[in-house]
Amino acid sequence: NAGVTQTPKFRILKIGQSMTLQCTQDMNHNYMYWYRQDPGMGLKLIYYSVGAGITDKGEVPNGYNVSRSTTEDFPLRLELAAPSQTSVYFCASSYPEAQDQPQHFGDGTRLSIL
Amino acid sequence: AQKITQTQPGMFVQEKEAVTLDCTYDTSDPSYGLFWYKQPSSGEMIFLIYQGSYDQQNATEGRYSLNFQKARKSANLVISASQLGDSAMYFCAMRDLQGGSEKLVFGKGTKLTVNP
Numbered sequence: 566n567a568g569v570t571q572t573p574k575f576r577i578l579k580i581g582q583s584m585t586l587q588c589t590q591d592m593n594h595n596y597m598y599w600y601r602q603d604p605g606m607g608l609k610l611i612y613y614s615v616g617a618g619i620t621d622k623g624e625v626p627n628g629y630n631v632s633r634s635t636t637e638d639f640p641l642r643l644e645l646a647a648p649s650q651t652s653v654y655f656c657a658s659s660y661p662e663a664q665d666q667p668q669h670f671g672d673g674t675r676l677s678i679l
Numbered sequence: 680a681q682k683i684t685q686t687q688p689g690m691f692v693q694e695k696e697a698v699t700l701d702c703t704y705d706t707s708d709p710s711y712g713l714f715w716y717k718q719p720s721s722g723e724m725i726f727l728i729y730q731g732s733y734d735q736q737n738a739t740e741g742r743y744s745l746n747f748q749k750a751r752k753s754a755n756l757v758i759s760a761s762q763l764g765d766s767a768m769y770f771c772a773m774r775d776l777q778g779g780s781e782k783l784v785f786g787k788g789t790k791l792t793v794n795p
């Protein structure tokens with residue numbers, strides 16, 4: 566029972582490099598999300614998707630892009646890495662028709678940009 | 680806009696005692712949901728308990744209970760009989776249904792330390 570799987574778990578990037586954080590879920594959830602967590606802070610929403618082909622911006626979308634070609638996958642792309650993007654990134658999914666059901670989180674990707 | 684406030688950056692409790700972690704929220708929506716998550720030092724987010732705005736009773740889940748006071752807009756988490764493994768960050772979050780989508784708005788968290 567995998568749930569939400571994120572890869573990689575850790576990554577160090579140089580300023581200006583690009584990379585894609587992978588997220589896949591096997592629960593057939595329509596909704597998927599990307600959050601970032603800065604040290605000592607709660608999670609802030611970057612992007613979210615309500616289904617394949619549909620994405621929208623969250624609270625802190627600048628510097629990121631997403632796509633949702635399938636129900637299972639929701640990759641997050643950093644095009645030009647900046648030190649301000651050093652953070653822990655969480656992917657989550659949910660089944661919103663059941664309002665008492667929580668968002669299920671992956672284990673996170675710890676990203677450092679030097 | 681919806682907002683979650685957790686005013687306790689850190690809390691300490693003795694093992695086997697109960698502890699209350701505070702959470703207040705602000706919303707203009709009559710229908711909303713409140714969640715508590717635990718984040719241990721290993722980093723994962725673990726769902727603990729849910730309270731719906733129309734629920735008549737306070738939610739309970741094992742040693743976790745939610746002291747829901749709707750008029751005061753508070754949803755405090757109560758952990759009974761604390762264990763060393765309860766040491767972690769705890770986040771209160773609200774379901775934001777504005778704009779026809781579902782998002783979670785998180786507080787800044789409370790770091791709980793359980794002392795032996």
